[in-house]
Amino acid sequence: MKLAVIGSGIMGRGIAQVCITSGYETILVDIDDDALDKARTEIEQRLHREVEKQRMSQNEAASAFELLEFSSSITSAVWETSFVIECVPENLELKQSILSMIEKTKPQIIATNTSSISIDRLSEGLEDPSVLIGMHFFNPAPVMKLVEIVIGTRTSDDVIEKTQQLALQFKKEPIMVKDFPGFASSRLGVSLGLEAIRMVEQGVATPSDIDKAMTFGYRHPMGPLELTDYIGLDTRLKIAEYLNSTGISPSFDIPDLLKEMVNEGKLGRKTGEGFYKWEGGKRQ
Numbered sequence: 001m002k003l004a005v006i007g008s009g010i011m012g013r014g015i016a017q018v019c020i021t022s023g024y025e026t027i028l029v030d031i032d033d034d035a036l037d038k039a040r041t042e043i044e045q046r047l048h049r050e051v052e053k054q055r056m057s058q059n060e061a062a063s064a065f066e067l068l069e070f071s072s073s074i075t076s077a078v079w080e081t082s083f084v085i086e087c088v089p090e091n092l093e094l095k096q097s098i099l100s101m102i103e104k105t106k107p108q109i110i111a112t113n114t115s116s117i118s119i120d121r122l123s124e125g126l127e128d129p130s131v132l133i134g135m136h137f138f139n140p141a142p143v144m145k146l147v148e149i150v151i152g153t154r155t156s157d158d159v160i161e162k163t164q165q166l167a168l169q170f171k172k173e174p175i176m177v178k179d180f181p182g183f184a185s186s187r188l189g190v191s192l193g194l195e196a197i198r199m200v201e202q203g204v205a206t207p208s209d210i211d212k213a214m215t216f217g218y219r220h221p222m223g224p225l226e227l228t229d230y231i232g233l234d235t236r237l238k239i240a241e242y243l244n245s246t247g248i249s250p251s252f253d254i255p256d257l258l259k260e261m262v263n264e265g266k267l268g269r270k271t272g273e274g275f276y277k278w279e280g281g282k283r284q
């Protein structure tokens with residue numbers, strides 16, 4: 001089976017690395033040549049690091065890299081592939097138009113790496129919506145074990161089964177989720193983050209102690225406030241606003257503190273200040 005990954009940004013290049021290190025011939029497609037160059041360099045460097053850390057032999061890394069092709073055109077590149085993973089930016093109209101282009105090349109399965117958009121909405125323009133499924137990887141894709149498989153109301157059983165099998169081939173831990181806003185991961189993760197922000201607002205404890213409650217008490221690798229800083233308060237706010245607008249749960253009421261911090265430009269790691277101070281990408 002030959003795979004294609006459309007979009008070679010943060011997620012696409014990581015997913016392409018997962019595909020080739022699992023032994024699949026893969027075509028990585030992007031309209032931006034610079035993005036493709038960056039992806040090529042980054043994947044080569046990451047494979048090199050795997051060899052240095054003795055998680056792979058030199059031969060294995062070289063053979064994996066040989067499985068990778070690059071292309072700037074969806075239509076010419078994707079024709080011979082049976083499983084396509086779409087990784088373009090999180091925008092409904094853009095994704096719908098790319099998905100229609102992909103469908104014209106007749107793959108058996110089209111998986112989208114959307115982190116929040118409904119699979120049913122995305123499938124609206126497709127002639128055969130049964131081929132579309134969500135395959136939500138986490139960043140960095142080569143490292144993170146979870147793959148959230150999101151099942152649209154019209155996704156076929158065969159597509160669900162084959163996607164689950166592919167996730168297992170990738171040595172990932174797949175979970176099956178219906179097409180509800182926030183799926184499973186964002187719904188739980190964002191509600192925990194918003195509750196932690198409400199606790200800061202109410203003066204329950206310092207951000208550091210609230211985070212310690214989860215790291216030492218519940219064995220989370222990172223507390224919800226540090227994670228919010230890491231992801232970006234603006235990104236978290238956008239997702240929370242979307243989830244709040246769906247009315248699925250009162251957990252997504254937006255704390256005033258989150259809005260205030262975003263207005264003040266305290267976006268977390270990327271601006272150097274959020275719930276913590278950051279320097280050179282490291283928490284102070």
Ligand SMILES: NC(=O)c1ccc[n+]([C@@H]2O[C@H](COP(=O)([O-])OP(=O)(O)OC[C@H]3O[C@@H](n4cnc5c(N)ncnc54)[C@H](O)[C@@H]3O)[C@@H](O)[C@H]2O)c1
Nearest residue numbers: 007008009010011030031032035087088089090114115139
């Ligand atoms: N960044 C994350 O942590 C993360 C985690 C999980 C899921 N996601 C989801 O993954 C998807 C991609 O996110 P990202 O962070 O990799 O974005 P990104 O901006 O890093 O990469 C997107 C790439 O798509 C390319 N692109 C745009 N239009 C295209 C087209 N017409 N044809 C081919 N390529 C095109 C861009 O040139 C860019 O290289 C989004 O749906 C996002 O929600 C992101």
